[in-house]
Amino acid sequence: MTFGGFDLCHVGHVSLLKRAKELCDKLIVCVSSDYYLTDIKGSKPLMPLYYRKEMVRLTGYADVIDTQTLVGKKLLLEKYKPDVLIVGDDHVDYKEFESLCHVEYLPRTKGVSTTLLKKVINENRRSNTNQW
Numbered sequence: 001m002t003f004g005g006f007d008l009c010h011v012g013h014v015s016l017l018k019r020a021k022e023l024c025d026k027l028i029v030c031v032s033s034d035y036y037l038t039d040i041k042g043s044k045p046l047m048p049l050y051y052r053k054e055m056v057r058l059t060g061y062a063d064v065i066d067t068q069t070l071v072g073k074k075l076l077l078e079k080y081k082p083d084v085l086i087v088g089d090d091h092v093d094y095k096e097f098e099s100l101c102h103v104e105y106l107p108r109t110k111g112v113s114t115t116l117l118k119k120v121i122n123e124n125r126r127s128n129t130n131q132w
Contacts, residue, residue, distance in 0.1 A: 001028040001082035001101075003068055005037050007045040009055040012108065017061040019106050020086040029062040030076050033069045040070065077101060 002020050006013050021027045031053045038044045045052065049067065056062050068076060077085065077100045087094050089105040097103060 001030065001077065001080055001084070002086040003030045003032065003073060003076075005032045005041065005045060006052045006056055007037065007043075007047050009047075009052065013055075014059055014061075016086075016088065016106060017056065017059050021061040023086060023104060024082075024084060026063045027061055028064040028066065028080050028082060029056050030066045030068040030073070031056055033067050036068055036070055073097065074100075 002016065004013065004016070017027070017029065020029075031049065032041070034045055034049050047055075053065050053067070056065055064080075066076060066080075074097070077097055082101050085094060085097055085101050085103045087103065087105055088108045090108050094103045094105075
């Protein structure tokens with residue numbers, strides 16, 4: 001199982017899903033709801049939940065796609081009872097779930113993030129130039 005916002009789906013997201021799928025027989029991906037990203041993460045998604053879930057589906061790596069709501073990760077872990085929770089190594093707040101399953105930390109893809117993409121988009125809007 002893995003969790004993510006998957007806003008502005010990019011190579012880092014696809015790489016995480018690919019590596020996660022290689023570690024399991026059945027990959028469950030829980031995509032964060034719009035409200036979760038806005039209220040908990042403090043960043044309103046640019047893409048609505050339906051499109052973010054569709055991008056995850058189109059990668060072909062997810063066997064099950066669910067929604068993470070404000071209720072949080074623990075209920076989804078209890079619902080699916082995965083053997084492994086797969087997260088990026090920038091997350092340290094998952095130790096609390098180690099009693100429910102093994103937590104596997106995968107290295108982030110260097111040089112790309114949704115936050116960086118949003119920054120580039122905003123800068124391009126202001127300057128009307130292409131940063132890529």
